[in-house]
Every structure is written in structure tokens, then in C-alpha cells.
Amino acid sequence: MNTAVTVNDVTQVYVTEQRATLAIQHMHFAIQQGEFVSLIGPSGCGKTTVLSIIAGLISPTVGTVSIAGEQVSGPSTRVGYMLQQDYLFPWRTIFDNAAIGLELQGLLTETKKQVVLHLLEEMGLLSFKDYYPAQLSGGMRQRVALVRTLATDPEILLLDEPFSALDYQTKLQLEDLVVETLRAKKKTALLVTHDISEAIAMSDRVIVLEPKPGRIRQEFIIPEEIRTALPFTAREKLGFHTLFRTIWQEFGGDPHE
Ligand code: ADP
Ligand code: MG
Numbered sequence: 001m002n003t004a005v006t007v008n009d010v011t012q013v014y015v016t017e018q019r020a021t022l023a024i025q026h027m028h029f030a031i032q033q034g035e036f037v038s039l040i041g042p043s044g045c046g047k048t049t050v051l052s053i054i055a056g057l058i059s060p061t062v063g064t065v066s067i068a069g070e071q072v073s074g075p076s077t078r079v080g081y082m083l084q085q086d087y088l089f090p091w092r093t094i095f096d097n098a099a100i101g102l103e104l105q106g107l108l109t110e111t112k113k114q115v116v117l118h119l120l121e122e123m124g125l126l127s128f129k130d131y132y133p134a135q136l137s138g139g140m141r142q143r144v145a146l147v148r149t150l151a152t153d154p155e156i157l158l159l160d161e162p163f164s165a166l167d168y169q170t171k172l173q174l175e176d177l178v179v180e181t182l183r184a185k186k187k188t189a190l191l192v193t194h195d196i197s198e199a200i201a202m203s204d205r206v207i208v209l210e211p212k213p214g215r216i217r218q219e220f221i222i223p224e225e226i227r228t229a230l231p232f233t234a235r236e237k238l239g240f241h242t243l244f245r246t247i248w249q250e251f252g253g254d255p256h257e
Contacts, residue, residue, distance in 0.1 A: 004188040010063035024214035038199035046214025047192040080154030139170035175231040201231035
């Protein structure tokens with residue numbers, strides 16, 4: 001297997017007029033092509049910082065990040081980013097929102113328009129293509145955001161708590177849809193979440209971070225039986241709850257953080 005992402009001994013210090021914050025320290029891990037990895041840890045432990053560095057949005061204070069062996073020096077079309085908020089433009093239709101990445105890259109050809117329509121169809125959104133975001137539910141809007149992310153065909157998807165603003169039922173449905181879609185398209189994914197159960201259900205591997213500064217505490221390889229199931233059924237597999245309890249204890253830290 002080839003390495004998709006390498007985070008090479010990265011440390012990030014944020015400096016503001018008031019203070020310097022050591023957000024992450026000596027972060028070191030790799031993600032293989034096609035692998036689905038989750039980073040979990042409490043709020044403020046540096047999860048978003050890691051994603052922003054991989055996305056090339058900030059350059060780390062110390063260390064480097066490589067994508068397919070090439071050092072990251074800025075944003076690239078190889079990486080797609082999906083956030084907790086969908087950031088859809090209210091004045092653009094669903095289709096125009098889904099196609100915006102391609103449009104900004106000047107790549108919105110007739111063929112690519114068909115790709116966007118096909119993705120909307122896969123996500124059950126085709127009949128809503130001429131609607132506006134305000135006419136859609138939160139779950140549907142996140143599906144649009146997923147289409148927008150996939151439309152530019154990135155190799156790596158960074159998912160920053162994309163389900164945390166959704167109700168539980170919608171979140172479970174979307175977890176299955178995301179895993180199914182990314183598996184079929186053989187994408188590499190890094191999910192950031194504070195939800196242990198979501199991380200176990202969706203991933204091949206879970207990296208637990210410890211807070212302040214963010215450092216890797218431990219890594220868990222998800223057993224095959226859980227890993228190969230879709231997230232909803234993965235939760236019913238033997239061993240899921242034992243693993244949940246182990247990671248819960250590892251998660252530890254201050255519950256009031
Ligand atoms: P998480 O996503 O795990 O909640 P973040 O990566 O957002 O954590 O933040 C890690 C730490 O860095 C926090 O203490 C946060 O306050 C700080 N931080 C994040 N972004 C900035 C920034 N742009 N400027 C200053 N401090 C920041
Ligand atoms: Mg965050």
C-alpha cells in the first residue's frame with residue numbers, strides 16, 4: 001500500500017498579541033491510500049489544527065506534511081475539506097453550490113456538470129438541484145457539502161466533525177452514506193470527531209489525542225469484523241462495546257475541558 005499522507009513530527013504554536021498557544025506537539029502519523037482514519041480527542045486538543053495543516057491552510061511551526069510523498073506548501077486540489085457547517089451560499093441553487101469548486105477552478109465543463117448531477121443523484125438530491133439551501137434539512141445540506149467536496153475528485157478527504165450539528169438519526173444515516181461512498185470511490189479519509197462511537201464505526205484506525213498540547217496518546221486498529229461493516233451495523237458487532245470502553249478510558253482527560 002502507498003502512503004497518502006505523512007504528518008512528520010509537526011508542532012504548531014499560535015501566537016497572538018495576548019499569548020502563545022502550543023496547539024499540537026510532535027504529531028507524527030501516516031495514512032495509507034484508501035485508509036479511513038479518525039482523530040479523536042476533546043475540544044481544543046488541536047484536531048482542526050492538524051486538518052488545516054494537512055490542507056495547506058496553515059504551515060506548521062515545526063515539521064512537515066507530505067501528500068503522496070510531496071511536501072505540502074499550500075492548498076491543493078488533491079485535498080477536499082468538509083466541515084461541521086455546510087457553508088452553502090444561500091443565494092445559489094443546490095446544483096450551483098455543489099459545482100462551485102469546479103467553477104472556481106475553471107473546470108466546470110459539460111462533462112463535469114454531468115459528474116455533479118450524478119453525485120447529486122447518488123446522494124438522493126437530484127430532484128432538489130434547483131432548490132436553495134434554506135429549503136433543505138440540515139442532513140440534506142451536509143449531503144450537498146459532500147457532493148461539493150467530491151465533485152473536484154480529491155484524493156484525500158478531511159472531515160472536520162461533519163455530523164456533529166445533525167440530529168442522531170440523520171447522523172447515523174449520513175455516516176453510512178459517507179463510508180459507502182468513500183469506499184466505492186477508494187478515497188483516503190481523515191475524520192476528526194469527539195464522538196468515540198462514530199470514530200470506531202467509521203474507521204480502519206482510530207488515533208486518540210491527548211489535550212493541551214495535542215499529542216498522540218494511542219492508536220487502535222479496528223478489528224476486521226467492525227471495519228468491514230457499514231457504521232450502523234458495525235455498532236452491533238461483537239467487540240464494539242469492549243473497544244468503546246477501552247477508548248473511553250484512554251480518552252480520559254478532564255471531563256470539563
Ligand atoms: P480542536 O479542533 O481539537 O477543538 P483546535 O485545533 O481548534 O482544536 O485548537 C487547538 C488549540 O489552539 C486551542 O487551544 C485553540 O484555542 C488554539 N487555536 C486554534 N486556532 C487558533 C488561532 N487561529 N489563533 C490562536 N489560537 C488558536
Ligand atoms: Mg475543531
